[in-house]
């Protein structure tokens with residue numbers, strides 16, 4: 293069967309050409325966008341549809357092609373497509389080219405607009421394949437919230453050649469999964485340990501610490517004490533003291549490094565959990581005090597968990613990591629995963645510097661909304677698999 297090419301400035305124009313030549317029974321072989329590849333105002337692009345006359349199915353006809361044929365027979369008849377036909381190039385005779393990506397089957401009640409919308413989506417996908425995989429991966433990572441050097445570096449390794457969207461997505465999932473390091477749950481490690489959550493204001497440090505305390509003491513049967521360094525903020529000490537009383541844990545406060553060191557030395561429990569204050573970015577004195585406290589601990593393994601919300605932007609995550617690096621960060625807790633579906637920024641530091649992920653929190657409930665971090669779980673949250 294001989295297929296002919298029909299060109300127009302858009303789908304409607306090309307379809308009008310098809311309809312004028314073959315009427316409602318036209319068979320569509322392929323639809324694609326052709327461009328001269330020049331930038332800006334020099335760019336010339338048009339839609340090319342290949343079609344043939346007759347009622348027999350085209351050899352390479354796809355569900356998408358049927359959509360177009362249906363659009364020709366029903367939707368196009370409901371409005372004047374021919375009004376634009378005079379501005380389009382004349383059709384020329386060629387053999388059928390490859391079909392475009394298949395779209396979902398048309399439902400009997402689907403409107404002509406719906407058919408055309410899906411035709412346009414298929415065209416956009418077709419257009420996307422004309423961009424380099426590197427650029428498409430960069431765009432995909434940016435949409436996920438991963439930016440800057442991490443995105444550039446990942447994208448530079450994108451597979452070459454024409455690759456479909458699903459394949460690229462699977463590739464990105466694999467790459468991200470392979471780069472995520474995790475920290476074995478500190479509250480489950482043997483021996484004497486001190487665990488502190490540090491990070492910006494209101495990110496969930498105290499809540500995460502309470503979850504760790506409840507899980508370690510009530511579920512794992514570890515002995516636990518809590519020390520609060522957050523002695524300046526109104527109500528902070530009372531908040532933690534009430535929680536400690538509620539589950540029956542020893543509780544101390546410390547205003548400076550010397551008091552902190554004494555409180556740690558006096559603790560007989562396996563695990564000492566430290567609630568830390570948040571600080572304004574410019575408040576170097578309070579950061580210095582925090583570093584002094586945490587760096588001065590002796591006789592215990594120390595875990596300093598940088599606590600960040602899932603919705604943080606890459607640049608802010610970078611800035612926060614820099615700010616707290618002197619504390620000796622050993623792992624990252626990502627909180628508030630229930631509040632966003634774009635978590636790339638929070639993963640930025642994990643991927644950029646290989647900092648291991650320790651815990652994930654997807655809600656404020658103590659201790660239910662705490663899970664040990666895993667590459668599977670965080671990758672699924674970043675790029676959900678398509679079922």
Ligand SMILES: Nc1nc2c(ncn2[C@@H]2O[C@H](COP(=O)(O)OP(=O)(O)OP(=O)(O)O)[C@@H](O)[C@H]2O)c(=O)[nH]1
Pocket residue numbers: 492493494495496497498499500522528568569570627628629630631653654655656661
């Ligand atoms: N939705 C949701 N809310 C959370 C989560 N973790 C903590 N929160 C809530 O976030 C708010 C702040 O939590 P805090 O634990 O007080 O945060 P913080 O970092 O200790 O705050 P400051 O000490 O004031 O810097 C509270 O209302 C918590 O209930 C979480 O994973 N999901």
Ligand SMILES: [Mg+2]
Pocket residue numbers: 497498499522528567568
């Ligand atoms: Mg707090």
